[in-house]
Amino acid sequence: METDEQRRALMQRVRQRKTAPEEAVAALLRSLGITYRRNVRSLPGSPDFANKSRGWAIFVNGCFWHHHTACGRATLPKNNADFWRAKFAANRSRDARKISELRRTGMRVVVVWECELEDSERLKRRLSDLREANRI
Template identity: 40%
Template sequence: MMANIKGKNTRPEIIIRSLLHRQGFRFRIHDKLLPGTPDLVLKKYKAVIFVHGCFWHRHDNCKLTSTPKQNKEFWVKKFAATVYRDGVNYFKLKRLGWRTAVVWECAIRDKAHLSNYIKTLAAWLRSESEYIEIPECHTEND
């Protein structure tokens, strides 16, 4: 089953790429030379964007983040390794002078706020801020 799960060119990724492109941003995708192989690389802004699935990357307090009941120990280890690897990659990118953004899958599903999220991401790209998460504050009650 896990072999069917795509890691690149996912629907959320394609949506973000399309919306940013419409805003006039130009980028490269999946640069293997950078830590974590970021989903989007905007060299002009010295910025990278990761489009993370809430389930796989463990978005805090998100209703899309659950842990399977079967083989729970395996899943907990797998998720912990993913979160740790993400942190290491963000740190490595920062040391190389790259700014990092994370766009969570739930932000893309939230059609009512998606255009605001893209505007926030565009403003971040034009700023000098080092890190941003979209959505910035998310709870199950949102």
């Protein structure tokens, strides 16, 4: 049986790990000469990166918390499975709501998944292609 204490410790660990992917995405954007602001609270959902005048926003999502579909990192803890299932469902619906709110304001929205950083060259090409297509 998982205690509240163990659950808190797990959440804490995952939360701390979350900052590394954002730093890596920041470095990729800079290397492509893409200018941005971080944690833009004036936009729905406070996107991790955004450029309001160019009209785009990027969320960097941890695969565990945001429960990336068909991703090996999107595990379901065995203890308190119902709690986690409900939590992930709530996170995913919040994500969908934030994205549609942003799109309604006319912003283009990109989601970068934590696992995409396993191949940062590939992610860099993806971001570069998005820039070429004027999506970011």
